[in-house]
Amino acid sequence: MSINVAPTSRRNTPGLGALFTQALLLLVTLVVSVVLIVLLTMGRRETYQFSPFDPVSYGAQTGTYVGAVADYFHGLFSGNLVGAATTPNKRKLMSKQIVDSGRRSLELLGVSLAASLVLGLGWGVLMDATRGRGLGALLFGLNMIALALPSFLIILLLISTVADITQRTGVRLAYTQGYGFDRHLLVPVAALALRGGAYFAQAVALAQNEVSRHEWMTVARAKGLGGLRLWWQHTRPLLYLPLLGGALGTLRVLVGSMILVEYLYNWTGLSKLLLQINNLGIPTYKPEPVEVGAAVILVLFFVITDALGRLALWGTSLQRHELGAV
Amino acid sequence: MTSLSATFSRQLPKLELNLPLVAGVLLVMGFVICAALAPWLAPFDPLTPSVLTSEGRRLPLPYPPGTGDMILGSDHLARDLLSRLIHGARFTLAFATITALTRLLIGVLLGMTAGWFVAVARVVNAVGAAVAAIPALLFGVIIVSLLPNDGSLSKTLLLAFLLGLTGWAEVSSRCLTAVRELRTRPFVEAAATIGRRPLGVLLRHILPNMRGLLLTEAAYAVAAALLLIAELGILRIYVAGSVFATNEVYLTPVVDPVHPDWSGMIAVGSPWFQSAPWLVWLPLLAFTLAILGFYLLAEGLRRQR
Numbered sequence: 120m121s122i123n124v125a126p127t128s129r130r131n132t133p134g135l136g137a138l139f140t141q142a143l144l145l146l147v148t149l150v151v152s153v154v155l156i157v158l159l160t161m162g163r164r165e166t167y168q169f170s171p172f173d174p175v176s177y178g179a180q181t182g183t184y185v186g187a188v189a190d191y192f193h194g195l196f197s198g199n200l201v202g203a204a205t206t207p208n209k210r211k212l213m214s215k216q217i218v219d220s221g222r223r224s225l226e227l228l229g230v231s232l233a234a235s236l237v238l239g240l241g242w243g244v245l246m247d248a249t250r251g252r253g254l255g256a257l258l259f260g261l262n263m264i265a266l267a268l269p270s271f272l273i274i275l276l277l278i279s280t281v282a283d284i285t286q287r288t289g290v291r292l293a294y295t296q297g298y299g300f301d302r303h304l305l306v307p308v309a310a311l312a313l314r315g316g317a318y319f320a321q322a323v324a325l326a327q328n329e330v331s332r333h334e335w336m337t338v339a340r341a342k343g344l345g346g347l348r349l350w351w352q353h354t355r356p357l358l359y360l361p362l363l364g365g366a367l368g369t370l371r372v373l374v375g376s377m378i379l380v381e382y383l384y385n386w387t388g389l390s391k392l393l394l395q396i397n398n399l400g401i402p403t404y405k406p407e408p409v410e411v412g413a414a415v416i417l418v419l420f421f422v423i424t425d426a427l428g429r430l431a432l433w434g435t436s437l438q439r440h441e442l443g444a445v
Numbered sequence: 446m447t448s449l450s451a452t453f454s455r456q457l458p459k460l461e462l463n464l465p466l467v468a469g470v471l472l473v474m475g476f477v478i479c480a481a482l483a484p485w486l487a488p489f490d491p492l493t494p495s496v497l498t499s500e501g502r503r504l505p506l507p508y509p510p511g512t513g514d515m516i517l518g519s520d521h522l523a524r525d526l527l528s529r530l531i532h533g534a535r536f537t538l539a540f541a542t543i544t545a546l547t548r549l550l551i552g553v554l555l556g557m558t559a560g561w562f563v564a565v566a567r568v569v570n571a572v573g574a575a576v577a578a579i580p581a582l583l584f585g586v587i588i589v590s591l592l593p594n595d596g597s598l599s600k601t602l603l604l605a606f607l608l609g610l611t612g613w614a615e616v617s618s619r620c621l622t623a624v625r626e627l628r629t630r631p632f633v634e635a636a637a638t639i640g641r642r643p644l645g646v647l648l649r650h651i652l653p654n655m656r657g658l659l660l661t662e663a664a665y666a667v668a669a670a671l672l673l674i675a676e677l678g679i680l681r682i683y684v685a686g687s688v689f690a691t692n693e694v695y696l697t698p699v700v701d702p703v704h705p706d707w708s709g710m711i712a713v714g715s716p717w718f719q720s721a722p723w724l725v726w727l728p729l730l731a732f733t734l735a736i737l738g739f740y741l742l743a744e745g746l747r748r749q750r
Contacts, residue, residue, distance in 0.1 A: 148578060155576075379582070
């Protein structure tokens with residue numbers, strides 16, 4: 120296909136073989152990552168009961184560890200995320216705990232993603248359009264700072280500011296901790312969306328910059344097309360796939376940042392369950408299946424997001440190839 | 446004269462100010478100088494308490510910023526916070542650098558091999574994707590919890606290496622792309638044609654051409670390692686190791702990091718967040734500036750390529 124073919128007349132025709140490879144890769148990734156996380160989180164089971172120098176109990180330890188891991192996978196294959204917990208009632212209770220926590224995490228994640236995408240789109244388009252000028256430099260500087268700021272610092276700053284404003288004025292703008300699909304969302308969403316938005320803005324600006332270098336853009340500009348009309352007719356159609364990749368990358372950034380934001384804000388989501396694993400350092404501590412289940416869900420979520428991101432990138436490279444950019 | 450100066454200025458290369466690079470180098474150099482000259486720069490010993498009294502009575506701990514000669518105040522054990530921050534830069538930067546180098550080494554080795562051998566690329570991609578799927582923080586929490594650190598050199602090094610096992614997938618993927626691009630260049634094809642072995646081509650022809658990429662990746666890796674250490678500190682996990690310590694201020698044992706480090710300072714200060722917020726904010730600020738510095742450095746190097 121010639122480089123100057125109108126962007127809207129593109130056709131992407133991915134081969135079935137390539138799709139099969141991607142699907143196989145996703146399956147392998149899922150299996151390897153779940154096995155890794157279960158082996159790691161259950162590692163403590165072999166050391167908390169027995170002396171490591173006692174050869175008789177060492178066999179028993181190994182048996183306990185392998186047995187625990189096997190039990191967990193047996194439960195997992197029966198569709199039970201908490202593995203083979205002691206009684207059906209306990210299993211039911213733990214499963215409900217995981218499902219409820221997962222729902223709360225998804226609520227936070229969904230709202231944060233929407234906020235990040237809206238913020239990032241405007242930020243990125245402006246950042247690229249005003250490149251090299253005062254506003255562009257300011258937006259770029261803010262982008263750098265927002266990307267470099269750890270999410271835990273942002274949430275701590277927000278919590279302190281909200282608490283300070285409430286103390287000084289008596290006006291409660293938002294809550295400083297807890298769960299709720301209401302004003303409780305403001306602080307954690309702001310903390311997550313700032314970083315997520317900055318990431319998405321960078322993706323938007325890079326994609327837009329790449330598109331603007333194509334020849335038809337120069338031709339369109341030479342013909343007198345400019346401003347929003349040029350963006351809408353020629354830039355926007357080519358941004359879909361890169362932005363899909365950017366959105367999935369943003370989701371990944373949000374999931375990574377969510378763990379500490381939930382912990383610091385006391386949002387009773389998956390991360391709260393997950394971080395009980397922190398107690399592994401206490402000699403008498405035995406990891407609960409519910410924590411392993413939370414870790415497995417989060418990891419599965421990461422893998423699937425990652426795979427979708429790879430697919431989007433793969434689509435982008437196909438698109439570039441068809442346009443002669445590779 | 447005018448024409449000479451005009452000719453001279455035309456012949457000079459046009460220097461474009463790479464602001465992220467300049468800002469990044471300045472910030473990073475500042476921290477490196479602090480770390481290198483810590484014993485001379487720190488006003489107090491970071492491990493010795495300096496108990497202050499007023500009218501014969503001990504002042505309540507921790508001392509707020511500006512108390513006595515302590516510009517940034519003290520921690521709950523009456524030790525100067527500024528001195529602990531300056532000395533903390535040593536441990537924190539060294540630890541983050543070892544973690545980052547491990548990450549870089551694994552990523553470069555696997556990425557270069559996968560870039561040259563197509564069959565290896567499939568395996569590296571699958572394993573890399575699996576490792577990248579586990580959040581670095583979760584991996585760090587599990588590793589630090591399973592291998593309690595008593596502050597000894599061997600255990601601290603082991604921990605730094607193990608934390609480097611996360612995040613290499615991104616490095617390897619970028620190296621893979623770079624190797625694939627480079628191997629189509631004429632000089633690489635010529636080297637292969639005259640019979641050089643793949644290892645020789647990779648080391649002598651491809652690796653030197655990846656200098657810019659490697660420097661950028663190294664700066665990103667240090668920033669990522671610093672972020673991970675800071676997050677572990679927030680969760681009150683001591684990467685520098687912790688001991689139950691008693692001193693002249695607290696007669697009952699309290700948990701204290703073995704070495705002064707920023708992450709340990711956050712962990713120790715977090716119970717005091719309401720009453721003495723500077724105990725957490727100051728090390729957090731140090732972390733943020735260091736992360737920003739390495740991030741800007743990486744961005745500047747990326748633009749320079």
